[in-house]
Amino acid sequence: MVRSMTGFGRGEAEGEAGKITVEVKAVNHRFSEVVFRMPRQFSALEDPARKLILSRVTRGRLEVYVVWEPSAEARAAKVDKDLALAYYNALRQLAEEIGSNPEISLDTLARLPEVISVTEGDVTDEQIWAMLEPALDQAMTQLVAMREKEGAALAVDLAERLDRIDSFRTAAAARAPEVVEEYRQRLIRRLEELLPPTNPVDPQRLAQEVALFADRADITEEVQRLGSHIAQFRQALQTDEAVGRKLDFLVQEMGREINTIGSKANDALLAAAVVAAKSELEKIREQVQNLE
Numbered sequence: 001m002v003r004s005m006t007g008f009g010r011g012e013a014e015g016e017a018g019k020i021t022v023e024v025k026a027v028n029h030r031f032s033e034v035v036f037r038m039p040r041q042f043s044a045l046e047d048p049a050r051k052l053i054l055s056r057v058t059r060g061r062l063e064v065y066v067v068w069e070p071s072a073e074a075r076a077a078k079v080d081k082d083l084a085l086a087y088y089n090a091l092r093q094l095a096e097e098i099g100s101n102p103e104i105s106l107d108t109l110a111r112l113p114e115v116i117s118v119t120e121g122d123v124t125d126e127q128i129w130a131m132l133e134p135a136l137d138q139a140m141t142q143l144v145a146m147r148e149k150e151g152a153a154l155a156v157d158l159a160e161r162l163d164r165i166d167s168f169r170t171a172a173a174a175r176a177p178e179v180v181e182e183y184r185q186r187l188i189r190r191l192e193e194l195l196p197p198t199n200p201v202d203p204q205r206l207a208q209e210v211a212l213f214a215d216r217a218d219i220t221e222e223v224q225r226l227g228s229h230i231a232q233f234r235q236a237l238q239t240d241e242a243v244g245r246k247l248d249f250l251v252q253e254m255g256r257e258i259n260t261i262g263s264k265a266n267d268a269l270l271a272a273a274v275v276a277a278k279s280e281l282e283k284i285r286e287q288v289q290n291l292e
Helices: 040-054 081-098 106-111 125-194 203-216 220-237 244-265 268-288
Strands: 007-015 018-027 032-037 060-070 075-079 116-120
Touching: 007 125, 018 125, 032 040, 040 060, 040 125, 060 125, 081 106, 125 220, 125 244, 125 268, 220 244, 244 268
Parallel strands: 032 060
Antiparallel strands: 007 018, 018 060, 075 116
16 A cells, blocks of 8 residues: 655664664655754764665655663763862852852862763663664654555545546547537538538538548547556555655646647537546645655
8 A cells, every 4th residue: 555755653762771762753755865863872873774764665754863861871970170170269269359268069069060961971882773773663663654544545535536537538538529520510500601502511521621620639549548547546556665756757647638638629518627637636646745
């Protein structure tokens, strides 16, 4: 079944280095694009993470958000001694200037900005990947499931609209001979009005003129090609492959055939039907843009 390009997935995993939460958001895009928002320690793992993602999807812009909660073993406290000493000297100088003699404790210094910072300790890429891979895989599983669900709903809507296009094709094929006959009748009436009774309509000349009109208004090829495009579209909706680009191409081709039918037919009824068919086709075009 076809899949949409929008979706969302979330995954979590824990390991020696702590806990990782991954969220993946996918939106429409002409090609495939993966954008990461994750800690700098994960930079070396961006390539395998991208490969994992692209093994599950083929189109769309995917934004990947990774949050890491390091374990106690993966944390390290760092003291900025120079900054602490600078704070200490500045406080003593201030105390002398205002005539105060406060006690400057370690607790006071430790609370000052950036004196003590908590950093991630020595964590290997293997430890990080052991958490990132399952979390990312879980997120992608949820995202693909959402894409498939939305794709199934889109396929139903597209199939219904495609039926209306097919009904137009059938009606156009049935109407074409009637258009030629109506032209013949109009031509006879017009000639009878213009020609005197002593000079009746030449049957052979009339047949030639009608034949020329029928040739110009012949939509047989367009109707057949439109039917072929509709059949290919329906077949593509039943596959599990990424068919968004193919369907977009077929929509363009169907639009070309419908326009040609409208321009060739030279008939008010068919012209109205062409307008309705083009309206349905435009809605199909909009929906196809959402498919992977």
